[in-house]
Structures are given as structure tokens and as C-alpha cells.
Amino acid sequence: MIGFLLDGLIAAGLVGLAYQAVTSRSLFRGIIHFVVFGLTMALAWARVGAPDLAMAEAAIGAGLTGALMLVAYRRLVEDRRDAPVDPGPAKSRLALPIAIGSGLLVGVIGLSALFSDVEPGQAGQAVLADLQQVDLGNPITGVLLLYRGIDTLLEVAVLLTAFLAARALAGSESGTGSPTTQGPETPMVGALLAVVIPLTVLVSVHLLRAGSYEPGGAFQAGAVLAGAGVLLILSGRIAAAETAGLLVRMGLLAGLVSFILIGLTPLLHGGPLLALPGLWAVYFIETAMMVSIAITLVLLFAGGGGLKRGKHG
Amino acid sequence: MDSLGLYVLAAAVLFGVGVYGLIVSEHLMRKLFAINIMGNAIFILLVAASGPVEGAPDPVPQALVLTGIVIAVSATAFALALMVRLYQETGQATLSSRDEGDDG
Amino acid sequence: MTPTDLITLSLLLAGCGFYLAGTVGLLRFPDVFCRLHALTKADNLGLFLVCSGLAVHSGDWRIVSLLLLIWLVGLLAATVSAHLIARHAHEHEADAPEEENELR
Numbered sequence: 001m002i003g004f005l006l007d008g009l010i011a012a013g014l015v016g017l018a019y020q021a022v023t024s025r026s027l028f029r030g031i032i033h034f035v036v037f038g039l040t041m042a043l044a045w046a047r048v049g050a051p052d053l054a055m056a057e058a059a060i061g062a063g064l065t066g067a068l069m070l071v072a073y074r075r076l077v078e079d080r081r082d083a084p085v086d087p088g089p090a091k092s093r094l095a096l097p098i099a100i101g102s103g104l105l106v107g108v109i110g111l112s113a114l115f116s117d118v119e120p121g122q123a124g125q126a127v128l129a130d131l132q133q134v135d136l137g138n139p140i141t142g143v144l145l146l147y148r149g150i151d152t153l154l155e156v157a158v159l160l161t162a163f164l165a166a167r168a169l170a171g172s173e174s175g176t177g178s179p180t181t182q183g184p185e186t187p188m189v190g191a192l193l194a195v196v197i198p199l200t201v202l203v204s205v206h207l208l209r210a211g212s213y214e215p216g217g218a219f220q221a222g223a224v225l226a227g228a229g230v231l232l233i234l235s236g237r238i239a240a241a242e243t244a245g246l247l248v249r250m251g252l253l254a255g256l257v258s259f260i261l262i263g264l265t266p267l268l269h270g271g272p273l274l275a276l277p278g279l280w281a282v283y284f285i286e287t288a289m290m291v292s293i294a295i296t297l298v299l300l301f302a303g304g305g306g307l308k309r310g311k312h313g
Numbered sequence: 314m315d316s317l318g319l320y321v322l323a324a325a326v327l328f329g330v331g332v333y334g335l336i337v338s339e340h341l342m343r344k345l346f347a348i349n350i351m352g353n354a355i356f357i358l359l360v361a362a363s364g365p366v367e368g369a370p371d372p373v374p375q376a377l378v379l380t381g382i383v384i385a386v387s388a389t390a391f392a393l394a395l396m397v398r399l400y401q402e403t404g405q406a407t408l409s410s411r412d413e414g415d416d417g
Numbered sequence: 418m419t420p421t422d423l424i425t426l427s428l429l430l431a432g433c434g435f436y437l438a439g440t441v442g443l444l445r446f447p448d449v450f451c452r453l454h455a456l457t458k459a460d461n462l463g464l465f466l467v468c469s470g471l472a473v474h475s476g477d478w479r480i481v482s483l484l485l486l487i488w489l490v491g492l493l494a495a496t497v498s499a500h501l502i503a504r505h506a507h508e509h510e511a512d513a514p515e516e517e518n519e520l521r
Contacts, residue, residue: 007316011323018327021346022334034346041353048320049369050360056382065349065386069342072393076342076400095336103329106358110321113362124363124371139372140379148376155380162387166394186504192497199490219383293383300390 007047013040031069038062051215052140055207059223064297067230071301136279137213144217145282149263149274156255156289163252163296167305189235200228208290212279218255218286222293229298236311240304248295248306255292259285320361327354339407341396345389352385421473428470435463449506457499464491 017040021033038061045054124139131142144152204221211217232238244252262281263274276282299307327350334347356378363371400406418426442455468484475481 004316004319007319011319014323015326015330018330018334018350021350022330022338022343027340027342030343030346034349037350037353041357044320044323044357045360048317048357048361049365050375050378053356053360053375053378053382056379060386061353061382065389068386068390068393069345072342072397075397076406092336095333098336099329099333102332103325106328106354107322107325110324110358110362111318113358114318114321114364123373124366127372128366140376143372143376144379147373148380151380155383158384159387162391165391169394169398186500188497188500192493195493196490217379219379297386 010040010044010047027073031073035062035066055215055220059220063227064223067301138211141211141217153259156292159296160256163300166300170303193235197228200224208286211286218289219293222290225294226297229294230301233302238307239310240302241306241308244306251291251295255289258288317361320357324354324357341406345392349385349389356381425470425474428466432463432466432470435459435466439463450503453499453503457495461492461495464488
């Protein structure tokens with residue numbers, strides 16, 4: 001009963017926050033509502049029994065998306081102080097009927113899927129039965145790397161492509177507007193970093209290692225590591241550079257390249273593409289992907305092509 | 314009705330809110346919120362409607378959604394870069410043609 | 418209900434009370450400094466009470482030390498971010514009235 005009440009509260013909160021995010025008066029409020037919406041989504045994932053998704057949502061969906069939106073907002077505001085940033089909502093007579101219709105459509109699809117008599121989740125049962133033989137306790141990591149390897153490979157490629165496209169759009173003149181704090185340094189930030197950065201690295205390594213037998217994995221670990229990078233950028237320890245050094249380039253490509261190389265090797269002795277040769281390959285690819293995901297996300301936040309020592313570094 | 318049904322209903326309402334926001338909002342960042350909210354609604358639907366396997370939600374849709382979350386943040390980052398560039402070029406972050414006549 | 422449950426329940430309820438007070442302060446106090454004062458003091462104590470309630474409930478040293486770590490990290494993050502917000506507000510007191518309005 002209390003669980004159902006909690007679920008109702010979370011569901012109502014999601015809807016209210018989403019409405020606030022798209023209609024609130026100022027854009028800044030919208031961003032804050034969107035970030036809280038992401039955190040509430042993480043709670044919802046935890047409630048439906050998907051802790052992997054809860055962690056990914058909290059780190060990527062709420063944390064990094066919110067940080068990226070705040071950086072973009074700041075670039076909009078400081079570019080032209082006097083310009084009107086937000087024209088406010090448009091008037092549309094069709095909006096409400098279309099919204100209600102599409103909501104009904106999704107509701108009918110979802111409820112009919114939920115209450116249909118079809119035996120649910122045969123693929124999931126097959127995965128769980130299959131993974132008993134491999135020493136991989138987390139079925140989601142198993143699905144991501146053993147059964148849907150091509151999707152995961154392309155996902156890393158999409159992330160890299162998004163970074164390259166954003167980099168190409170930014171042009172050369174805007175590489176300097178990095179989101180560093182201004183003003184004199186305070187000793188408290190240093191104290192915070194001294195505790196939080198090692199702890200963040202520890203947590204992300206734990207998440208990576210845990211990903212093979214309990215909730216966690218390369219994406220969550222990479223996002224947490226990227227959070228440490230965002231903190232370092234905000235405190236001016238590292239800053240965006242025009243071009244990437246060799247180490248950053250290698251880090252950017254590590255996940256994609258190692259996945260492709262290991263995925264291609266089975267072809268040499270007549271096996272199928274992306275049939276990973278063993279658990280070590282899973283661990284290796286996950287580690288490389290964690291590094292790549294973290295560096296890509298940090299560079300997207302920094303808005304530059306590479307990283308260098310910041311003014312407080 | 315159980316909790317999963319509740320989340321499916323919430324997903325339906327969220328999708329409606331997302332569509333409404335996408336139509337109504339002028340600012341591109343708000344349209345991005347709306348698109349992300351629609352995406353999240355579909356994610357909830359995928360996981361909640363797939364039904365549990367051995368007590369936990371089906372791992373296959375969970376893996377799909379995990380991929381989806383990362384793709385969503387990639388697309389959002391790219392869209393934000395597009396928006397900032399549009400603002401630098403034109404001085405506004407909307408696609409509206411309200412003050413230039415009705416050609417859009 | 419065992420005495421342990423009773424202690425847990427009262428600690429959790431007390432923690433929730435402090436969170437409520439902090440949030441009311443955040444919403445109702447007039448300026449940045451008063452709000453930070455409400456938020457940091459009340460919420461840190463609330464977090465401590467909730468953590469200790471859960472620690473009593475679990476009775477496992479591993480979980481107790483994790484909860485202690487959570488409280489300490491939360492304390493550190495709240496302290497530093499409140500300090501940074503307050504310093505920024507103090508430096509820009511005169512020239513940023515509209516940003517303050519947006520936060521309201």
C-alpha cells in the first residue's frame with residue numbers, strides 16, 4: 001500500500017515536473033525542472049526494479065544533460081545580454097488535441113502490452129538461462145556486449161560522432177568561452193576536490209568492476225568519471241584547448257577501436273562477427289569504453305577539442 | 314491496478330505533455346526538454362510494459378533503454394551545439410518566423 | 418513493533434521534519450543568505466538523522482560505515498556549494514537583480 005502511494009507520488013511528480021519544464025516562465029527554471037525530472041526518473045527506475053537504469057539516468061540523464069544545458073544557457077545569455085532569450089509559448093489551438101491524442105495512443109499501446117495474454121519476456125528468460133553458463137552475473141551487461149554487441153558498438157560510435165559534429169559546429173572562435181568559475185580561488189574548493197575526485201574515481205572503477213555481476217557497467221562508470229572531469233573544469237583545474245593532445249585522442253578512440261579490433265578477430269578463424277572470445281574481452285572493452293565515454297562527455301561539456309591545464313591547475 | 318500499470322499511465326501522460334510542449338514552445342531548448350520527456354516516456358513504457366522476468370524487469374528492454382539514454386544525451390548535446398551556433402548566427406534561438414511574415 | 422523499529426521510525430520522522438523546515442525556509446526566506454542558512458543547517462541535520470535511522474535499522478557495520486561516508490560527503494558538498502553561492506551572491510549583490518528573481 002505504501003509502495004503504491006510512493007509510486008503514485010513519483011508518477012505525479014514526473015508529470016508535474018515535465019509540465020513545468022516545458023511551460024515555466026523562465027528558461028532557467030525550465031532547466032532546473034528538467035534536471036529534477038531526470039532525478040525523479042531515476043527514482044522511478046529504482047522503483048520498477050531497474051537499478052542499472054536508475055544509475056545511468058541519475059548520472060547521464062539528469063547530471064550530464066543538465067550540465068550541458070546549463071552551459072548552453074550560459075552561452076546564450078552571455079553572448080548578447082540585451083537580447084530577449086525566451087519568446088514564451090506560442091498559441092496553438094491544435095496543440096492540446098494532438099497532445100491528448102498521442103498520449104492516448106501511447107497509453108493504449110502500453111496497457112494492451114501490459115494486460116495481453118502473451119507470455120512476456122521470452123528473450124529475457126533465454127538470456128538469463130544462457131548467462132548461467134557464462135560467469136557474468138549482470139544480465140544487462142550480458143545483453144549489451146554478448147547479444148547486442150553491434151548496437152553497443154554503434155552507440156559508442158554515435159557518441160563520438162555527436163562530439164565531432166558539435167566540435168565542427170562550434171567553429172574556431174568560440175573555443176575560449178569555457179565554463180570556468182571566475183573570481184579568486186578559495187581554499188574550500190581545493191579541499192572539496194581533494195576528497196571528491198579520488199572518491200569519484202574509486203566509485204567509477206567500482207561500478208565498472210561491479211558491472212559484470214551486479215548493477216553497474218561501462219556507461220554508468222564513464223558518466224561518473226565524466227562528473228569528476230566536469231568538476232575539474234568548473235574549478236579551473238583543467239580547461240578546454242583548441243586541439244586535442246595525443247593522450248586525449250587515444251582516449252576518445254579507445255572504446256571504439258578496441259571493440260572493433262576484438263570484434264573482428266573471430267572472423268580470422270571463421271567465427272561470427274563480434275563474437276567476443278571470452279570474459280577478458282568483455283572487461284577490456286568495458287574499460288576502454290568507460291575511458292572513451294568519460295572523455296567524450298567531458299569534452300562536450302568543455303566545448304573544446306582538447307584539454308589543457310587550467311588557470312588554477 | 315498495480316504499480317507497473319501506474320507507470321504505464323504516467324508514461325502516456327508524459328508523452329502527451331512532451332508533444333504539447335514540442336508544439337507550444339518557441340525556444341529551441343524548451344523543444345529539447347519536450348523531446349527528452351517524450352523519450353523518457355517511451356523508456357518507461359518499454360520497461361514497465363515488458364513484464365517481469367524472475368522478479369526483475371526483462372533485461373533485454375533494460376539494455377535497449379540503457380542504449381537509448383546514451384543516444385539521447387548524444388543527440389541532446391549535438392542539438393544544443395546547433396542551437397548555440399544558430400543563436401550566434403541569427404541572434405535568436407527559435408525557428409519561429411513570427412516577425413518575418415508567415416512563410417514557415 | 419520492536420524498540421529498534423521505534424528508534425528508526427522516530428529518527429526518520431525527525432529527519433523528515435528537519436528537511437521540511439529547511440525546504441520551507443528555502444521557499445519563504447527573503448534573500449540568498451537566509452535561504453542558504455535554512456538549507457544547509459536544517460538539511461545536513463536531516464540527512465544525519467535519516468542516515469542514523471537507517472543505520473539503526475540495518476545493524477550491519479558495512480552499511481553503517483557506508484551511511485557515515487554518505488553523510489560526510491553530503492556535508493562537504495553542501496558546505497562548499499553553499500560557500501560558493503554565498504560568495505558569488507556577496508560579490509554580485511548590486512548588479513544582478515534579475516538573476517535572483519529567476520531563482521525565486
